[in-house]
Amino acid sequence: MNSRLKYIFVLVCLFVMGSTSSYASSEEHSSEGEKSLNVKELILDHLADSYQWHITTWGDHPIVVSLPVIVKGENSGWNVFSAARFDHGHSAYKGFYIAQEGDYKGKIVEKNASGDEIRPWDISITKNAFALLVCSIITLVLIMSVARWYKKNSTAESPKAPKGFIGFMEMFIMSVNDDIIKPCVGKNYKKFAPYLLTTFFFIFINNIAGLIPIFPFGATVTGNIAVTLVLALFTLVIVNIFGTKEYWKEVFWPEVPTWLKPIMIPIEIVGVFTKPFALMIRLFANILAGHSIVLGLVCLIFLTVKLGVAINSSMTVVSVVLTIFISFVEILVAYIQAYVFTMLSAVFIGLAQAEPHHAKKHE
């Protein structure tokens, strides 16, 4: 117990020293440019997507991974080139450049014939897209390795129980399957289990990857509305495609007194869309908020620089402790949000599997 406490203490000290030294270096080269730290800008900048993956700045030299840009210009057709061509947004390439301000700030734009700034078709592999692809591959490899183990080692006649990591994964998968999907969807759950399990692990792995601050992780993938939008769309489509006749009847002709129907029908129709919309916003907002809090707490160190060494160092300790605490909370949130998204999707699917039993009772 004592040695563990010592270990934690040393770890905290290292963190403090690490952050103060990095503050020193960043202070040096930012002192020439802006005088005060714009926390809002900084946090938004970190959360936003970008064409390059800024890992760190070594002295004056930024270490950056340039990601491929794929754009379709008005006249120039499809273009694929490295984001390094933009020279950190300072120069244009083939008529494309990164807007420094305006509606498209930070995005690739081009000038059309009349000289207006327009957005080309842009499917560049941005930071988030890249992290998304990495996490997709991790998810695939993870689950397929488990599935392969079963294919190789276990048959229906002589089944085997896995050990170690695969055993853990099995426990994880089956807990999601048995504790979320089975009770929430109902008796038809087997048809929907693959989708819901995929959703769970996709979200969970992306959430966890977002918490690891080392390349190629640490992007705010599930805190990006495009990602949660697609997930919610999938749920919307699956809920409504597999909805039973009874489900549609409840939407368009609910069992309420006739005079309530003009009110209820629009509400039900809006409800069809608000359910996945809530899913989208919930996941997006939770992950975004978590990342913002971590970034904000780290910024605390740099904000208190001007208040003197004593306050700065004590705030550094507070900030590091709080950051560690929030990071642990975020691990919990990563699980809970994946859980909630899966569970609510399962509930919506289950609701759409309504059977006409109480309709018959009425007759």
Next chain:
Amino acid sequence: MLLQPEAGLLFWMFLSFGIVFAVLAKFGFPIITKMVEDRNAYIEKSLDAAKEANKQLAHIKEQSEAILASAREEQVKILKDAESTRTRIINESKELARAEGLKELEELRKQMKLEKEDAIKDIRRQVADLSVDIAEKIIRNNLNSNTEQMAMIDRLIDESMVSKS
């Protein structure tokens, strides 16, 4: 800015999630869940079989115990029977032996009696012979006195007795 979904990211998300979903829904999760369910069914079946076997075993044990108990009872009964038979046989043989002995004794006695009678007869005959002999001798010797005669007879009888016995 954060609330505007980017077309590029939408595209990549749609693509990657779609592929992940398609692959995992076809080759990933169904295999895992099916295998686990198969295994659970197998375990259930094995448990049932084990329970059944246990039940049967218990039944067999019960039966064997019953058989054992009855065998033991039988044994006790047989032993008791044997015991009683033995004592009966012994008693009978004792009885028989006694009867036999008595009979033999009786016979012996009878024979002894006969032999005694024979002996007496024999003695009598011998006594008669002796008497005749003595009488002969007496007559032959021509005795004077009565007392001498009597002593003589006594002596002769004694002699003959001694020689007889």
